[in-house]
Amino acid sequence: xxxxxxxxxxxxxxxxxxxxxxxxxxxxxxxxxxxxxxxxxxxxxxxxxxxxxxxxxxxxxxxxxxxxxxxxxxxxxxxxxxxxxxxxxxxxxxxxxxxxxxxxxxxxxxxxxxxxxxxxxxxxxxxxxxxxxxxxxxxxxxxxxxxxxxxxxxxxxxxxxxxxxxxxxxxxxxxxxxxxxxxxxxxxxxxxxxxxxxxxxxxxxxxxxxxxxxxxxxxxxxxxxxxxxxxxxxxxxxxxxxxxxxxxxxxxxxxxxxxxxxxxxxxxxxxxxxxxxxxxxxxxxxxxxxxxxxxxx
Amino acid sequence: xxxxxxxxxxxxxxxxxxxxxxxxxxxxxxxxxxxxxxxxxxxxxxxxxxxxxxxxxxxxxxxxxxxxxxxxxxxxxxxxxxxxxxxxxxxxxxxxxxxxxxxxxxxxxxxxxxxxxxxxxxxxxxxxxxxxxxxxxxxxxxxxxxxxxxxxxxxxxxxxxxxxxxxxxxxxxxxxxxxxxxxxxxxxxxxxxxxxxxxxxxxxxxxxxxxxxxxxxxxxxxxxxxxxxxxxxxxxxxxxxxxxxxxxxxxxxxxxxxxxxxxxxxxxxxxxxx
Numbered sequence: 001x002x003x004x005x006x007x008x009x010x011x012x013x014x015x016x017x018x019x020x021x022x023x024x025x026x027x028x029x030x031x032x033x034x035x036x037x038x039x040x041x042x043x044x045x046x047x048x049x050x051x052x053x054x055x056x057x058x059x060x061x062x063x064x065x066x067x068x069x070x071x072x073x074x075x076x077x078x079x080x081x082x083x084x085x086x087x088x089x090x091x092x093x094x095x096x097x098x099x100x101x102x103x104x105x106x107x108x109x110x111x112x113x114x115x116x117x118x119x120x121x122x123x124x125x126x127x128x129x130x131x132x133x134x135x136x137x138x139x140x141x142x143x144x145x146x147x148x149x150x151x152x153x154x155x156x157x158x159x160x161x162x163x164x165x166x167x168x169x170x171x172x173x174x175x176x177x178x179x180x181x182x183x184x185x186x187x188x189x190x191x192x193x194x195x196x197x198x199x200x201x202x203x204x205x206x207x208x209x210x211x212x213x214x215x216x217x218x219x220x221x222x223x224x225x226x227x228x229x230x231x232x233x234x235x236x237x238x239x240x241x242x243x244x245x246x247x248x249x250x251x252x253x254x255x256x257x258x259x260x261x262x263x264x265x266x267x268x269x270x271x272x273x274x275x276x277x278x279x280x281x282x283x284x285x286x287x288x289x290x291x292x293x294x295x296x297x
Numbered sequence: 298x299x300x301x302x303x304x305x306x307x308x309x310x311x312x313x314x315x316x317x318x319x320x321x322x323x324x325x326x327x328x329x330x331x332x333x334x335x336x337x338x339x340x341x342x343x344x345x346x347x348x349x350x351x352x353x354x355x356x357x358x359x360x361x362x363x364x365x366x367x368x369x370x371x372x373x374x375x376x377x378x379x380x381x382x383x384x385x386x387x388x389x390x391x392x393x394x395x396x397x398x399x400x401x402x403x404x405x406x407x408x409x410x411x412x413x414x415x416x417x418x419x420x421x422x423x424x425x426x427x428x429x430x431x432x433x434x435x436x437x438x439x440x441x442x443x444x445x446x447x448x449x450x451x452x453x454x455x456x457x458x459x460x461x462x463x464x465x466x467x468x469x470x471x472x473x474x475x476x477x478x479x480x481x482x483x484x485x486x487x488x489x490x491x492x493x494x495x496x497x498x499x500x501x502x503x504x505x506x507x508x509x510x511x512x513x514x515x516x517x518x519x520x521x522x523x524x525x526x527x528x529x530x531x532x533x534x535x536x537x538x539x540x541x542x543x544x545x546x547x548x549x550x551x552x553x554x555x556x557x558x559x560x561x562x563x564x565x566x567x568x569x570x571x
Contacts, residue, residue, distance in 0.1 A: 072386060073304050084355070153558035158551070190547070193532060197551040211526055297547060 009077055009100040013107050020059040020111065026244040026271075032106040034238065034246070034271040039099050041283040042236040046102075048119035050081035050093030052231040053105065054112035060240050064111070070094035071108065078104060081120035095120070111238045114231035123228060128288060129160070129176040129187050129295065130232055131195070132167070132222035136215030139205075142264040144172040145255050147206055147219045151198065152252060158296045163288050164255065166267055168239030168247035173232065177291040184228045186295055191223035235285045236278075238271060246274045249284035303440060304413055305386030307423065307449065307456075314420050315413035316388075318440075318458065322407065337525045382444040388458070390434040390449065399433065399448055403461045410449070410456035420456070427451035435461075 002013045016029040035042070056064040070080050070092045079095035096102050096113070105113070117126040131151060133144040148164055151174055155162050162176040178187070195208035198221060207218045214220075225232050233239065237247050248269040258264045269277065277284075303318035331340040343352045360377070361369025412420040427434065427450065434449035446461040532544040 071304070072384070150555075150558060150562070153561060154551070154555045157554035157557045189532060193544070193547045193551055196532070197548055197555055201552075201555060209529065297550070 004103070006100040006103050007098060009075065009104075011075075011100065011104050011107055018059070020056060020109070021242070021244045022059060022061055023242050024244060028107075028109070030244070030271070031111065031238065032103060034275070035102050035106045036099065037275050038236050038246075038271075038278065039102055041278045041285075042234065043096065043098065043102065044283075044289055045235050045285065046096040046113065046115055048081075048095070048121060049115035050083050050095060050120050051116075051234075052114040053094060053110045054114065054240060055109045056111050056240060057109040060111070060242070064240050066114075067110075068093060075104060077101075083116075083120065083123060093120075111240055113234045113237045115234050116228070116231050117226065118228065124184070125182060126184055126187050126226060126228075127177065127179055129162075129178060129191055130225050131174040131191060132225055132232065133172040133174065134167070134215070134220045134222055135170055136207075136218055136220060139217050139219055140264070141166075141170045141172070141267060142259065142262075143205065143219050144170070145259055145264055145267070147198065147221070148172045148174055149252070149255060149259070151194070151221075154194065154198070160293055160296070161291065163249065163285055164252065165235050165247050165249045165285060166245075166269065168233065168237065168245045169241055172250075173247065175285075175288050177288045177293060178295055179290070179292045180294050182295050184226060186297075188223065188226040190295055190297065191226045195221035195223040235288075236274065244271055245269060246271045248274045248277065251281075251284060303386075305388065305438070307388045307390065307410065307434075307436075309390035309423075309434065309436075312419055312422070314423060315416050316410045316420070316456070317413050319409045319411055321409055321457070332527075336528045338527050338530075381442050382439045384442075385439045388436050388438040388447060388449070390436040392435040393430070393432040394435055396431055396433050396450065399461070402467055404448075405445075405460040405462050408458045408460075410458050423449075424451045424454055424456060427456075428454075 002016060004011050004013060013028075013032065016027065016032070018028045019025055020028055020031060053067045054064060055067055056062060068091055070078070071094075074080070074094065078101050079097045080092040081095045082090040082092050084090045094101075094105065096105065116123075117128055117130060118124070119127070133148055133151070135141065135144045152162055152164070155174075155176055160176040162174050165173050165175070167173055192208065195206075199206045199208040205218055207214045207220050208223065209215075210220070210222070210224070224230065233247050235247055235249055239245050239247060245268055250267060255267070258267050302320070305316065305318075307314045307316050332338065333340060344358060345351065346353050359371060359373060361371050363369055423434075426432075435446070436449065437444055437446055439445070440460075446463060448459045448461055450457045450459070532547070
């Protein structure tokens, strides 16, 4: 088995040629290499956070599953974050504190990284307000972008700036950083009220309800992820889908431009395109970590 | 392939084989959940103290080992951890026994053991020696914080692991067998009758009629009267002292924000048109 040294840690890399995205031939080697190259932009967004992992050991067309408990065969140097869960003891989640941890997870067939919205040391304080805009077919990314722009202006009226990223599928994630004193009870209630007001004003285009029947042709604004037990796919995380795509930060102006062109396809990014964008523009999502804002009300 | 949930090694002598453990039996139980009949909200479990008549949060729950009814020795989680088996990811085979030496009452849960990654050779080796000798490996391993006894068999070129009950958990049956002898003529007659019915075991022929009837009932009810949905709880009041704490006030404030956002939108559009 090939063995690499990453910042002083030895990692075994098995099955590097295994194709994880059969449609395009994107292999485990590609996955590891993508995470290695995106690390400088990605790592700050994972620091201190417990992670839920989505693994596809047999590729995206095989069984994929979410893993909360950090595998027992993890290397001793991999950080773990214990979070209480249920009545007996807690769950040890994997963490990522540097390149070796990221490479090790990728070597385990982990495709998606889903951090909690809080850091392990301060589990009652969400750092951001999150809206997951998920279009139900025949609605698509363009509809999510249109609603995203309206949501952005609405939040601006309440005094909150927000940043957007593609989900890496057909949706849009909108993050309003807080990084101040707040509780999940407040962020969840606020996010839900925002979603319900948008839905009430545009019942044909927006729903705030999870039920599949309600979602067809509408953009579902998922407010429920503002919860201490929920996770959202990290910025720059690869996503499980037919073709390899990563969750990529977007500039609001490029969303406007794409909507004006009537074509949002250019807003979907292959991992290589994400790497090129970061090389060119840096981490567009960096302000989400530093910007301090107060939840209105 | 079934999802593996445990990875470790099987070892005997100097051979170590990396393996994954996967479940065999699908939980084909019921999809039933307990709902409140008034609104179909899914009920949650709350541990209640019958004396205080209040829910007891996890950090006030502790364990007591029952000595006799209502008499306990309190044992903390930390103390339980101190006697838990040492975490280990190895199945050590200690004995090889003949397959029929294991009384079936000892069988607990079956698992498949699949080769981990590309190290298939030592796995094949163990499969072959078990198949050739007709023997079963007996070992012990730690799963979810408990030590288990396990039997490893070769089945269709793969390894199957069955956890075994510990001897002290199995009730003795020495007193079960009646003393009377059977009539020899009857034995001969009944053996002939049995031969008539002798066949190979074919589980695929034997389906679970209860499960099928339940599926039919659910499908029928679904097509007749559809489904019900769990309600989304009301927005509710905010925390004490929170501005916009009244749900209506928060919604009204956000409605204004949305209207201003829309006005700004049309304003921009008008400027562009001009």
